[in-house]
Amino acid sequence: MSSHQPRTITPSDLPKAITRYLGAHHAHDTATAVAAFTSDATVTDDGRTYRGAAAIEQWLNRSASEFTYTIELTEAQQTDPTHYVATHHLEGDFPGGVVDLRYQFSLRDDLIERLVIEP
Incomplete structure (x- = not known):
């Protein structure tokens, strides 16, 4: 493992797969998000790991319907050529x-090989 310093980037500089996923997720377009x-x-979210397209699709469908919330991308970082962090601010009924x-x-x-969501 190399110890790259995270570098703050503008959200528009995130790779296409990430922006495609985030946009589709916000629009509740599960098929595009899974693609x-x-x-x-x-995907690891809330301490649970979902493996493979079918499990990720189920997770996306559930997370879209479980709570109502607003989500705002507040910061983006690149830690190395294949690793990125997108920080989101959520407010809602969770x-x-x-x-x-x-x-x-x-x-x-x-494409996204791994996504870990945590505070």
């Missing part, structure tokens, strides 16, 4: 009502 992932991708979440992306072949 941004590799077929063997993993427990606590307000949270900043770090979406940590790992890319492979211009």
Whole structure:
């Protein structure tokens, strides 16, 4: 592992797979969101890991319907050529009502191989 310093970038400089996923997720377009992932991708959210396209699709559908919230991309960072962090500010009817979440992306072949979401 190399110890790259995270570098703050503008959200528009995030790779296409990430912006495609984020845009589709906000629009509740599950098919487009899933298409941004590799077929063997993993997503870890709320301490649970979802592996593969079918599991990720179920997670997206559930997270879209579970709570109502606004989400704003507040910061983007690149830690190395294939690793990015997109920090989002959420406000809504989920427990606590307000949270900043770090979406940590790992890319492979211009697709998302791994996504870890945590505060």
